[in-house]
Structure formats: structure tokens, C-alpha cells
Amino acid sequence: MDSSLDGTSRGDKELVSETLRVESKLFYLDLKENGRGRYLKISEKGNNRERSTIIVPSSGIPWFVELFHYYAAASDGGSLVNKELPIENKVFFFDVGENPRGKFLRVSESGAGPRGRSSLIIPSGGAGLTGWASFRDTLSRILAAEGQWSGQAMPAMEHPSFQDPGSVAGSQKVVGPGPSPPALVSAENGSQILRVGQKRFFLDPGANHRGQFVRITEVRRARVGGLAVTSNRKKIVW
Incomplete structure (x- = not known):
């Protein structure tokens, strides 16, 4: 797949579409396909900020699932580490923050495209971190559907592009397969x-x-x- 998935076009084919509400925000998760490959488009629509979108190459979807599993599993009060996920020609940053409304997870995309860095702000959903858990579950369904389209139906942990799920947890900051070679x-x-x-x-x-x-x-x-x-x-x- 070409690593320059920095945007979408009208000719792209939509394979799976999910809508998720977390507190006052709506998130749209669309698995799409074009001549360069498959990708996941995640958009956020809130009341107090403009619509924001990130584009995740298909090879990054299982890593997103596992990272959201890592953050959603911290409801027992354990400390969380901010993570960086290099995928192809992009880097995704996962940063935990807190404001008067509660905890949130900022997921930012930094790529080679003209948009520069784009970010989503995902509320935790309260003490049980149900918002992050719902996001994880939605991503898991999309990953399973992507596997069916690829003829490789399997759990996220066994996805062929997901090599070392254990590396997501712990103090390691940079996770994932790394950027594409020159x-x-x-x-x-x-x-x-x-x-x-x-x-x-x-x-x-x-x-x-x-x-x-x-x-x-x-x-x-x-x-x-x-x-x-x-x-x-x-x-x-x-």
C-alpha cells in the first residue's frame, strides 16, 4: 500500500461504517478502500471545536485496538504512559490529559501531508473509562471486518501485522512496527x-x-x- 494516505477522495469505497457517542461527542469510524489500499478514517464532531479527522493505514488498526485496550484497562487507577506509534510515513501520538470535565485521551496524527498534525480528543467516559472501552470495542469490530475483507478473519491479537502486543503495555513509549524504510x-x-x-x-x-x-x-x-x-x-x- 502506498504510504501517502493523507486524505480521501470521492471514489473511495466504504467497507464498514460505525458511529460512536462518547459523552457529548460523536465519532465516525469508516473503513475505506481505494487503489492504494485500505485505511480507517476517524472523525470527531463536538460542540466546541471544528470537526477533526485522522487517517490510519490498515496496518495500524490492530495497534490502535491494543493501545485503546491498554488505556481502557487502567480503570484500577494504574499510571498510564503516553505512547508514540510510527506507522508507514506517519506518527500517531497518544497523550492522556485531564480537565475539569474529567480525563481524556488525545490521539494526534503527524504525517507528510499538507494538513500537518490533526488530533482527536476522546473523553474517558467517567471513572470506569467506559468511553475508551467503547472506542476499543468499536475498533475491534472494524478490525474483525477488515480481516474478513482480507480473507484473514482472526482476533486482533493474531492479526498478521501485529507482531508484539506485549510491547504496548509498560513504560516503553514508542510502540508498533516502526516507520517504513526509505x-x-x-x-x-x-x-x-x-x-x-x-x-x-x-x-x-x-x-x-x-x-x-x-x-x-x-x-x-x-x-x-x-x-x-x-x-x-x-x-x-x-
């Missing part, structure tokens, strides 16, 4: 695109009266930076 792909215009973590670099060879060069352009959020490397200063291997 990848070099060709664009339609002949440019080479190097994806490294959350960054994209465009490599364009050229020539002028001084000789050959390669222009390296970094695209990150709304900023664009460029660098030209001449061939007589550094050997370029394609």
Missing part, C-alpha cells in the same frame, strides 16, 4: 522521489553551461526547500 520511486515526469520517514525529496537531474547537476527539493507540509549539487563536486549514482 523508498525511491519514479514520478510521471521522470523525477525520482525519495521517501524517508515523514519527508519527501524530489531529485531532478539537469544541466546548464556550468555542467550537470541534480536539484534536490524537500517538501514538508507547506514549506519547500531546494538544493542543487553539481556533478564535479559529488558523484551522483542513479
Whole structure:
């Protein structure tokens, strides 16, 4: 699956849709599919903030299930650790907070897309953390449905992309399979695109009266930076 799932389009096929109310907020969880693969779109609609959406690659769904299980299981008063989940070219941050209305879990997505960081704020649901538990159960149903679409119906703990569920609990901050390795792909215009973590670099060879060069352009959020490397200063291997 392409790691640039930073948005959706009208042509995407909806496979599963769930709506969940937690206290005064509504959450929409939609499992969708397009030519690049499957993904989970989670949107929050509340009274006091604009609608917010995060996009989770399908490989991250079992990790979301286990992370919500970790947070929902803390109703006995145990301490919770904020977590980071690198998935493909994104990083998801799970941060526990508290305000006069009670505990909440902020789930933020930081990716390579133009939206930058987007976040959901999920109330705990009270002393029993029923809001987080309901979120976990909804994610579990979606994971089971995703397995059926893939022909791999199985519990979340046995999902093929879920390698070490025990690593979610405890003091370890960073969990999950980690980011995708660097990848070099060709664009339609002949440019080479190097994806490294959350960054994209465009490599364009050229020539002028001084000789050959390669222009390296970094695209990150709304900023664009460029660098030209001449061939007589550094050997370029394609």
C-alpha cells in the first residue's frame, strides 16, 4: 500500500461504517478502500471545536485496538504512559490529559501531508473509562471486518501485522512496527522521489553551461526547500 494516505477522495469505497457517542461527542469510524489500499478514517464532531479527522493505514488498526485496550484497562487507577506509534510515513501520538470535565485521551496524527498534525480528543467516559472501552470495542469490530475483507478473519491479537502486543503495555513509549524504510520511486515526469520517514525529496537531474547537476527539493507540509549539487563536486549514482 502506498504510504501517502493523507486524505480521501470521492471514489473511495466504504467497507464498514460505525458511529460512536462518547459523552457529548460523536465519532465516525469508516473503513475505506481505494487503489492504494485500505485505511480507517476517524472523525470527531463536538460542540466546541471544528470537526477533526485522522487517517490510519490498515496496518495500524490492530495497534490502535491494543493501545485503546491498554488505556481502557487502567480503570484500577494504574499510571498510564503516553505512547508514540510510527506507522508507514506517519506518527500517531497518544497523550492522556485531564480537565475539569474529567480525563481524556488525545490521539494526534503527524504525517507528510499538507494538513500537518490533526488530533482527536476522546473523553474517558467517567471513572470506569467506559468511553475508551467503547472506542476499543468499536475498533475491534472494524478490525474483525477488515480481516474478513482480507480473507484473514482472526482476533486482533493474531492479526498478521501485529507482531508484539506485549510491547504496548509498560513504560516503553514508542510502540508498533516502526516507520517504513526509505523508498525511491519514479514520478510521471521522470523525477525520482525519495521517501524517508515523514519527508519527501524530489531529485531532478539537469544541466546548464556550468555542467550537470541534480536539484534536490524537500517538501514538508507547506514549506519547500531546494538544493542543487553539481556533478564535479559529488558523484551522483542513479
